[in-house]
Amino acid sequence: MGNGGLRERKKARTRETILREAFRLFRERGYHATTTEQIAEAAEVSPATFFRYFPAKEDLVALDRFPPLVEALAAQPPGAPVTVLRGAFRTAFASLTAEEIAAGHAREVFAATVPELVAANLRKASGFLREVGELLAGRTGHDADDPRLRNAMGAVFGVVTLVWLQWARDPSMDGPAELDEALAHLESGLRM
Known part of the structure; x- marks a missing residue:
């Protein structure tokens, strides 16, 4: 498998990490009280990376x-x-x-x-x-x-x-x- 496959797996892992952390925060704090910045921080990605995967918070779900x-x-x-x-x-x-x-x-x-x-x-x-x-x-x-x-x-x-x-x-x-x-x-x- 070439770099394309590795890159796709890394993107999939990043996407799943963002989703997992978002839902953990939603359960803990509520959907409305959770910000995209908090999700990005919990997923250990920059806000810009978050928005590359999910243009808006509602896109998470x-x-x-x-x-x-x-x-x-x-x-x-x-x-x-x-x-x-x-x-x-x-x-x-x-x-x-x-x-x-x-x-x-x-x-x-x-x-x-x-x-x-x-x-x-x-x-x-x-x-x-x-x-x-x-x-x-x-x-x-x-x-x-x-x-x-x-x-x-x-x-x-x-x-x-x-x-x-x-x-x-x-x-x-x-x-x-x-x-x-x-x-x-x-x-x-x-x-x-």
Whole structure:
């Protein structure tokens, strides 16, 4: 592995350190009482480095991107929209460690409990959904503006949201397994 791989690993470690320290401070002091300067100091990075990774404090908990899902979606074989998305979620979770899944879940639960973060995530969701829709169109042979594709995405992300909310209430739940089971049910046509 060359310097590019080493550099990417270092960037990923720095990003995770900033996130870990931010959430530690949020839990200790509260979201509103924690400043970006305090987070940078705790993560042992400069404020400029902090802002290179996260342009604003709300970006620490923004749900507008789930890179493993985007990467997994781009690599899925062609198929029906729900099948392709189910495979992408399964692949994305398989690429993460248990610690990464737990950390991501903790961030998402937090993002769903601070009103300003809920609003910020709603503002950012359209860009993420557009990106997913374009990738999904390429995997399914449908136009990105096809209402049937929109409907399938809406069904999948509706199921994902409901599973996520249940997982937030019950952290002992195996979220990835429950999500896969729920998407399998959707894939089957919601047969009871």
